[in-house]
Amino acid sequence: MxxxxxxxxxxxxxxxxxxxxxDACKFHSGTPVFHDAYKFWSCCGKKTTDFSTFLSTPPCTSxxxxxxxxxxxxxxxxxxxxxxTILNERPKEWNPPQPALSSLKRPPLDTKCFRPKPKxxxxxxxxxxxxxVKEVSExxxxxxxxxxxxxxxxxxxxxxxxxxxxxxxNGVPIFHEGMKFWSCCQKKTSDFQSFLNQEGCQRGDHKxxxxxxxxxxxxxxxxxxxxxxxxxxxxxxxxxxxxxxxxEFNPIRLVxxxxxxxxxxxxxxxxxLNGVIDTEKTQVSMNGSxxxxxxxxxxxxxxxxxxxxxxxxxxxSEILSPKNETEYTVDSLDLDDLDLTxxxxxxxxxxxxxxxxxxxx
Numbered sequence: 001m002x003x004x005x006x007x008x009x010x011x012x013x014x015x016x017x018x019x020x021x022x023d024a025c026k027f028h029s030g031t032p033v034f035h036d037a038y039k040f041w042s043c044c045g046k047k048t049t050d051f052s053t054f055l056s057t058p059p060c061t062s063x064x065x066x067x068x069x070x071x072x073x074x075x076x077x078x079x080x081x082x083x084x085t086i087l088n089e090r091p092k093e094w095n096p097p098q099p100a101l102s103s104l105k106r107p108p109l110d111t112k113c114f115r116p117k118p119k120x121x122x123x124x125x126x127x128x129x130x131x132x133v134k135e136v137s138e139x140x141x142x143x144x145x146x147x148x149x150x151x152x153x154x155x156x157x158x159x160x161x162x163x164x165x166x167x168x169x170n171g172v173p174i175f176h177e178g179m180k181f182w183s184c185c186q187k188k189t190s191d192f193q194s195f196l197n198q199e200g201c202q203r204g205d206h207k208x209x210x211x212x213x214x215x216x217x218x219x220x221x222x223x224x225x226x227x228x229x230x231x232x233x234x235x236x237x238x239x240x241x242x243x244x245x246x247x248e249f250n251p252i253r254l255v256x257x258x259x260x261x262x263x264x265x266x267x268x269x270x271x272x273l274n275g276v277i278d279t280e281k282t283q284v285s286m287n288g289s290x291x292x293x294x295x296x297x298x299x300x301x302x303x304x305x306x307x308x309x310x311x312x313x314x315x316x317s318e319i320l321s322p323k324n325e326t327e328y329t330v331d332s333l334d335l336d337d338l339d340l341t342x343x344x345x346x347x348x349x350x351x352x353x354x355x356x357x358x359x360x361x
Contacts, residue, residue, distance in 0.1 A: 006065040010041070010057070015065040025066075026059040104276045104299050107251050109310060114279050115248035121287035124242055149207040152182065152200045157208060166207070167200040216265030220258060224306045231277070231303060235291045237267065247284045247293055251276045254307075258291060271307035275299065 003014040008027035015024060030043030032054075039054035040047040043061065048054050144158030150168035171184030173195075180195040181188040184202070189195050222235040237258050244259040245266075256269040273295075281296035 004065070004067040006067065007069050008063070008066055009070075010059045011065070013065075017067075020064050022064055023062045025063055027061055027063065028057075028059055029061040106276060109253055109272055111250040111253070113248040113250045113253065113255060115246055116282070116284055118242065118247065118284040118286050118291075120242050121285070124286065124288050146208060150200075150204075152198065153206065155206065166204055168202055168204070169198075169200050170202045216263060218258070218260050218263060218265045218267045220267040222269075226303055229297050229300055231273075231275070231295045231297060231306070233293045233295070233306065235267070235269070235293075236289060237291060238289055240291075242286045245286070245291065247291065249277070249279060249282065249293075249295075251279060251298065254293070254295075256291065256293070272310045274303045274305050274308050275301065 003016055006013050006015050006025055006027075008025050009031070010028040011025050013025075028041045028043050030041050033040055033042050037049050038047040039049070039051060041057060041060070044057070046057055048057075144156060146157040147153075148155050148157075148166060148168070150166050151171070151173070152169040153166050155166065169182040169184050171182045174181055174183055178190050179188045180190070180192060182198065182201070185198075187198055189198075220235050220237050222233060224231060224233045226232070233254070235256060235258060237260070239260060239262055241259050241261050244261070245257060247254070247256045249255065252273050252275075254269065254271050254273055256267070258267040260266060276298040278296040278298045283294045285292045285294075
């Protein structure tokens with residue numbers, strides 16, 4: 001009798017049906033699994049990344065050989081009509097579920113904002129950040145160690161009592177292709193210390209306060225996330241003054257002002273929120289690394305983004321007295337342009353009997 005091919009997983013040998021005992025075949029009772037570059041049999045779980053090692057994995061089960069192919073390898077013959085039907089079938093279009101939309105009426109953007117008392121962490125409650133902005137007023141005192149703000153000048157306020165004139169660079173420092181120089185005098189050098197020691201090219205008065213100091217705009221990183229009933233916004237900031245910083249909001253607007261005394265500036269945010277919030281249940285907390293605003297949703301729906309472009313509000317005065325878009329211009333009148341000479345009276349064409357221009361006697 002001819003030998004048959006065994007279809008047990010992991011065997012693949014030929015066998016004699018008359019000599020097919022209960023322990024004649026060694027095979028895997030599970031299925032092959034390929035996941036995350038690993039290859040293994042589900043029955044014994046010996047993982048490997050090498051395909052040859054996977055093929056030589058010793059079988060873990062004993063039993064008789066079988067010449068019945070597994071169901072997955074059976075050829076399914078279809079009629080020509082069935083094949084045409086399958087080819088003509090198209091996958092159904094998948095429409096993703098649309099996000100729920102808010103049904104609450106949005107109040108005006110300029111609704112009065114509420115400024116809650118923030119919860120300040122104990123780690124920053126007692127800190128006092130010294131301002132770098134030194135405002136010289138009547139009766140005020142300047143720090144003697146305060147340096148001159150002119151470029152290249154190293155004189156401090158205490159030293160300037162005797163030396164009244166400032167020697168400085170009125171340009172800006174430039175670092176290009178290894179060279180360092182001031183844009184005003186163009187004395188190039190590759191040594192940084194030599195660049196710092198360059199004497200100024202201008203003479204004038206010392207400057208103890210930077211131009212526009214205290215009004216600098218600070219950029220802060222922030223992100224947000226949401227749950228089913230809250231939206232949390234985190235503004236990452238360090239060395240800010242919690243006593244001079246604030247957060248205020250109305251149901252659709254959020255305003256944040258984070259002041260940095262050492263940098264003499266602030267981070268400002270003013271946005272229109274994507275959804276409506278419950279101002280009474282919204283909380284603000286401040287700690288050493290960030291300012292966090294936990295906003296309570298007034299309606300349970302998913303926000304697709306944190307903010308939307310601000311809506312333009314129309315004032316009542318603009319409605320009551322609309323601007324006239326059509327403006328009329330009146331040219332100035334010059335009497336010299338008028339012809340004031342008296343002309344002689346003449347009869348009309350009908351009155352003169354067809355004689356045009358007949359004079360009245």
